[in-house]
Structure formats: structure tokens, C-alpha cells
Amino acid sequence: MGFEYALVHLKYTIPPAILLTLLYRPLFTRLDAYKVTFLVTIAVVSTIPWDSYLIRTRVWSYPSHVIIGPTLFDIPLEEVFFFVVQTYTTSLLYLILSKPTFQPSYLRAERSKTHRLGPVNPRWRIYRILGQLALAQLTLMGWRRASEGGPGTYTGLIVVWAFPFLLLLWSLAYQFLIGLPISNTLIPIALPTCYLWIVDTLALKRGTWVISNGTKYGVHLWDGLEIEEALFFLVTNTLIVFGQVAFDNALAVLYAFPHIFPKPPVLPPPHLLVRALLQPAALYDEERIKGLQEAVLRLQKKSRSFYLASSTFQGQIRTDLLLLYSFCRVADDLVDNAISTEEASEWVSKLQDFLKIAYGNGDSSSAKDDYIWLNFPRETQSALLQLPTSKVSKQPLEDLMLGFHMDLEFAQSHKRFPVQTETDLELYAYRVAGTVAQMCLELIFHDFVEVRSSSDQQRILDAGNRMGTALQFVNIARDIAVDANLGRVYLPADWLAEEGLRFDDVLSNPNSVKLEKLRSRLLKKAFKVYKDARDAIEELPVEARGPIRVAVESYMEIGRVLQQDGYVVKAGRATVSKLRRLRVAWSTLNRT
Numbered sequence: 001m002g003f004e005y006a007l008v009h010l011k012y013t014i015p016p017a018i019l020l021t022l023l024y025r026p027l028f029t030r031l032d033a034y035k036v037t038f039l040v041t042i043a044v045v046s047t048i049p050w051d052s053y054l055i056r057t058r059v060w061s062y063p064s065h066v067i068i069g070p071t072l073f074d075i076p077l078e079e080v081f082f083f084v085v086q087t088y089t090t091s092l093l094y095l096i097l098s099k100p101t102f103q104p105s106y107l108r109a110e111r112s113k114t115h116r117l118g119p120v121n122p123r124w125r126i127y128r129i130l131g132q133l134a135l136a137q138l139t140l141m142g143w144r145r146a147s148e149g150g151p152g153t154y155t156g157l158i159v160v161w162a163f164p165f166l167l168l169l170w171s172l173a174y175q176f177l178i179g180l181p182i183s184n185t186l187i188p189i190a191l192p193t194c195y196l197w198i199v200d201t202l203a204l205k206r207g208t209w210v211i212s213n214g215t216k217y218g219v220h221l222w223d224g225l226e227i228e229e230a231l232f233f234l235v236t237n238t239l240i241v242f243g244q245v246a247f248d249n250a251l252a253v254l255y256a257f258p259h260i261f262p263k264p265p266v267l268p269p270p271h272l273l274v275r276a277l278l279q280p281a282a283l284y285d286e287e288r289i290k291g292l293q294e295a296v297l298r299l300q301k302k303s304r305s306f307y308l309a310s311s312t313f314q315g316q317i318r319t320d321l322l323l324l325y326s327f328c329r330v331a332d333d334l335v336d337n338a339i340s341t342e343e344a345s346e347w348v349s350k351l352q353d354f355l356k357i358a359y360g361n362g363d364s365s366s367a368k369d370d371y372i373w374l375n376f377p378r379e380t381q382s383a384l385l386q387l388p389t390s391k392v393s394k395q396p397l398e399d400l401m402l403g404f405h406m407d408l409e410f411a412q413s414h415k416r417f418p419v420q421t422e423t424d425l426e427l428y429a430y431r432v433a434g435t436v437a438q439m440c441l442e443l444i445f446h447d448f449v450e451v452r453s454s455s456d457q458q459r460i461l462d463a464g465n466r467m468g469t470a471l472q473f474v475n476i477a478r479d480i481a482v483d484a485n486l487g488r489v490y491l492p493a494d495w496l497a498e499e500g501l502r503f504d505d506v507l508s509n510p511n512s513v514k515l516e517k518l519r520s521r522l523l524k525k526a527f528k529v530y531k532d533a534r535d536a537i538e539e540l541p542v543e544a545r546g547p548i549r550v551a552v553e554s555y556m557e558i559g560r561v562l563q564q565d566g567y568v569v570k571a572g573r574a575t576v577s578k579l580r581r582l583r584v585a586w587s588t589l590n591r592t
């Protein structure tokens with residue numbers, strides 16, 4: 001009996017596991033726990049028979065003075081623990097590194113030349129087949145080495161055990177394995193592999209575990225690291241990451257294609273995951289994939305705060321919020337970027353008609369699609385086509401259009417500026433941002449079904465409305481000069497009059513000292529509304545709480561920066577630095 005192997009864990013495998021747990025803890029969801037447990041179970045169950053065979057046939061062994069004693073099918077418990085801790089740590093590293101990636105946008109529809117709809121991405125099939133052939137060939141070679149006996153035995157046994165799994169995972173998830181950024185694939189394989197190579201070098205040198213002489217090549221990758229051990233760690237980490245990628249591929253299919261999977265549960269059972277992975281890529285909805293890809297790019301390009309917040313959401317809700325953002329952004333840009341008031345007004349009317357058709361009774365979805373194709377620019381169409389109308393009610397969208405309509409009144413000379421009083425300001429902020437908050441909450445309530453009385457739900461929606469309004473006050477406070485350049489003033493005429501100003505004074509000198517005073521007044525109002533509404537966030541489903549805090553806090557941080565003494569707003573420049581935004585997100589997520 002000895003503690004050598006246990007000490008390897010204490011010194012080398014448990015510390016990184018703890019470190020990564022602490023790092024990922026604020027983002028760790030039920031779905032992550034499910035994924036990791038799933039993988040750990042498969043890893044342990046599939047490794048035990050193989051490892052037990054290796055020990056019983058003396059391919060490798062453990063000197064009795066290095067292990068504590070208890071075994072499972074002849075495998076020392078320290079070794080069983082190793083399968084658990086390695087799978088856990090590599091999985092966690094994968095989860096951390098893949099957090100920013102929105103996986104559904106990496107799905108690709110595939111059709112051969114002979115398909116009735118014509119070919120799409122036919123080369124993906126070739127990649128799949130080439131990978132399958134290579135892995136099958138290697139498995140065969142491994143089989144030969146293992147059955148011949150001699151120095152290739154251990155290598156052969158590793159290959160014959162692991163490569164059929166790799167072949168299966170490749171066949172199911174090759175699109176993601178090829179397409180995802182290397183931060184999601186190669187890096188989570190390479191980092192733990194190199195680390196374990198170093199640990200192994202130290203362990204084997206001290207004789208914690210021993211490979212018998214007749215079954216290895218006797219080749220070293222470097223002094224102290226046998227080539228077979230190096231291969232073992234590379235292959236096992238590859239299996240873990242391929243397993244995680246395949247899991248994410250299944251989730252992406254489940255969340256991306258409501259026409260195939262209308263209401264996937266938050267924790268999809270294994271048979272549903274397998275069904276998702278077995279969906280032929282020819283059935284993938286290309287329009288949907290395009291909509292998702294364009295939505296991510298739009299968010300990435302247009303909003304630093306919401307992009308960061310969006311990556312802290314997971315699963316169905318992340319997809320739905322992205323699509324909602326995409327619609328709101330496109331609608332807002334169509335109106336804001338119109339070259340004349342007439343054009344802007346036409347866009348608002350068209351958007352209103354679109355909503356009538358999309359929410360109309362009995363209208364076929366093809367009527368909606370036709371309307372979009374005929375009336376909106378090509379680059380905006382996917383955002384309209386993919387708006388999740390079955391989850392978001394019509395009223396906040398109609399109110400949002402009324403908000404855009406208020407914007408138009410600035411350019412209509414026969415009309416007064418629309419924000420005359422503080423009540424007008426509140427109405428405007430409700431229409432363009434309270435509505436957005438309400439829609440985000442409707443999506444959350446839809447995707448995380450929780451038993452809650454309708455009065456509680458209404459109370460949370462009201463708080464959300466107010467929070468959206470607070471965010472809009474910050475937005476207006478930041479953009480006084482930008483808006484003045486567009487001929488718009490959202491500060492109420494009443495407030496301006498108190499400072500002896502009129503709308504024209506703001507348009508001609510948007511950076512005056514008196515306006516700084518009004519900026520502060522608006523920010524004070526924003527923070528008052530925010531403080532009054534923020535507790536309701538804690539009543540949201542646990543999966544949404546942290547991410548909504550990140551969305552709200554990273555936007556309110558703009559207000560905090562604006563309140564700093566001497567801060568000067570520079571149009572086009574980020575108000576909050578990237579580092580500060582990350583710090584806010586981190587501390588917000590860590591709040592309990």
C-alpha cells in the first residue's frame with residue numbers, strides 16, 4: 001500500500017479541476033452539469049472494460065507500493081478517479097473556451113447534385129467520407145497491431161478501443177469538428193494533452209504506473225514520456241472534446257430547427273439528442289441557418305454590451321434573443337438610415353403591415369414570406385423571416401413601431417417635437433425599450449416554463465418594462481450630440497426651458513454646459529428607475545438571472561462612465577472599455 005498515485009491526483013489533477021470550476025462557476029448551468037455528467041458516465045463505463053483487460057493481461061501494472069489498495073474490476077480506484085477527473089477537467093476547459101461561440105450558426109445544409117432542390121455544400125459529404133475512411137483504416141491497423149502481439153500491442157489496443165468511438169463521433173458531428181473555431185476543438189484537446197504529458201513524464205519516471213516491456217515500442221516522445229502514453233492522452237482528450245462537440249451539435253440542431261423539433265426541453269433526453277444528430281443535413285432549413293448567421297454578425301457588429309450578454313445565455317433562449325435583437329436592429333436601422341422622412345415613414349408602415357400579416361389569423365406563412373421578399377431589402381429579409389412570432393406577443397412590437405413613429409415627428413415641420421414633457425420622454429422610452437424588455441421576458445417565460453401566478457408574471461413584466469426604460473434614458477444621455485446631428489432632441493422641452501434652452505439651442509450646440517446638467521438629471525432618473533426595478537431580475541428562472549443581470553449592468557455601466565467627473569462623450573467610440581465590460585460581467589455573474 002502507498003499514496004504515490006493518490007498524490008499525483010492531489011498535486012496535478014485536482015488543482016486544475018478546482019481552478020476551472022471556480023472560473024466557470026458563475027456560468028455553470030443545469031445543462032452544463034447534464035453534459036459533463038453524461039460524458040463522465042460514458043468515459044468511465046467505456047474505459048473500465050478496456051483498462052481492466054490491460055491490467056489483467058499485464059500490458060500495464062501498478063506496483064503495490066504506489067496505490068492505496070481498493071480496486072474495481074482490478075483497476076485501482078485512483079485510476080477510476082483519473083477517468084472522472086480528466087473528463088471533467090477537459091470538459092470544463094471546452095465549456096469555457098466555447099462559451100463565446102454561437103454553435104447553431106455553424107450548421108450547414110447539404111444536398112447532392114441529384115437532389116430535387118439542387119446542390120448545396122456538396123463538399124461536406126466528401127470531408128465526412130474522407131474522415132470516415134481514415135479513421136476506419138487506422139482502426140484496422142490498430143486491430144492488426146493488437147492481434148499480432150509484440151511491441152505494437154499497447155498502441156494497437158489504444159487505437160482499437162478509441163478509434164471506433166472517434167469514427168462514430170466524426171460521422172455524427174463532422175460539420176462542427178471541421179467548422180468550429182480551433183478554440184472549440186484543437187485548443188481544448190492540446191492544452192490538457194500537453195499538461196498530462198508533463199504529469200505522465202513525472203509519474204512514469206517515478207514508476208507510479210508501468211508499461212510492460214514486451215508490449216511497447218520503447219520509443220520516447222521526450223525523455224520519460226513513452227510514445228504510447230503520449231498517444232493515450234491525446235486520444236482520450238480528443239474523445240472528450242469530440243463528445244462535447246457532438247453534444248453541442250445535437251443541441252444546435254434541436255434549437256435551430258423548430259420545424260423539426262418544435263419545443264425541445266431544457267435538458268433533452270439522450271434519445272432526442274441522437275435523433276437530432278441523425279437528422280440528414282439535407283433537411284436543415286437553409287433560410288433559418290442564414291437568419292442565425294446574419295443575426296450573430298449583426299449583434300457582434302452593432303452592440304458590444306448585448307453581444308457579451310448574449311454569450312452568457314445558453315440553449316434555446318440564446319437563439320431566440322439573437323433573433324429578436326436581429327429584428328429590432330434591422331427595423332430601427334431601416335427607419336434611422338432612411339434618406340428622407342417619407343422613406344422612413346414608408347418603412348414604419350411596411351413594418352406595421354408585416355406585423356399584421358405575421359400575426360394575422362389564418363394567413364399562411366407564405367403570405368408573410370412573399371410580403372417580406374417583395375417589400376424589404378435583401379440583407380434585412382432573414383431578420384424579418386426569423387422573428388419568433390410564436391413566442392413574442394404582437395402588442396410590444398406594435399408599440400415599438402409607435403416609438404419609431406415618434407422619431408419621425410422630429411423631421412415633420414408641421415409637427416411639434418414629440419418630447420415636450422417628462423411624460424412624453426417616459427412614453428417614448430417605454431415604446432422603444434420597455435417593449436424590448438417585455439419581449440425578452442416573454443421569450444424567457446416561454447423557454448423556461450415555470451409555475452408562476454399570472455400576477456407575479458405581470459409584476460416581473462412591469463419591472464422589465466421599467467428597466468428597459470431606464471436603459472433608454474442612458475442611451476439618450478449618451479447620444480445627445482449624435483441625436484442632435486440627426487435633428488432629434490429627446491430631452492423634454494420642459495427641462496430645457498428650466499435651463500433657458502430651446503430645441504434649436506440643443507441642435508446648434510449639443511455640448512453646452514447647461515446640457516451637461518440635463519444629462520446628469522436624466523442619468524439620475526435612469527438610476528432611480530433601475531434601482532426600483534432590479535430586484536425583479538432575481539425572480540427570473542435561474543438560467544436567465546445572471547445573463548439578464550449582465551445585459552442590464554453592462555448597459556447601465558455606460559451611465560456610470562458618463563457620470564464620472566470630466567468624462568467627455570466621443571461619438572463612435574465605446575463608452576465602456578472592453579476590460580471594464582468584462583469586469584462588470586464577471587462581478588455581476590458572481591452575485592448570488
Ligand SMILES: CC(C)=CCC/C(C)=C/CC/C(C)=C/CC/C(C)=C/[C@@H]1[C@@H](COP(=O)(O)OP(=O)(O)O)[C@]1(C)CC/C=C(\C)CC/C=C(\C)CCC=C(C)C
Binds near residue numbers: 472552
Ligand atoms: C442579451 C440580450 C438581452 C439581447 C437582446 C436585447 C435586444 C433584443 C435588444 C434590442 C436592441 C434594439 C436594436 C432595439 C431597437 C430600439 C432601441 C434602439 C432600443 C435601445 C437599445 C439600445 O441599443 P444600442 O445602444 O445598440 O442602440 P443604438 O446604437 O442607440 O441604436 C435600447 C436601449 C433598448 C435595450 C433594452 C433592453 C435590451 C431591455 C433590457 C431589459 C431586460 C432584458 C429585462 C430586465 C428584467 C427585469 C425583470 C428587470
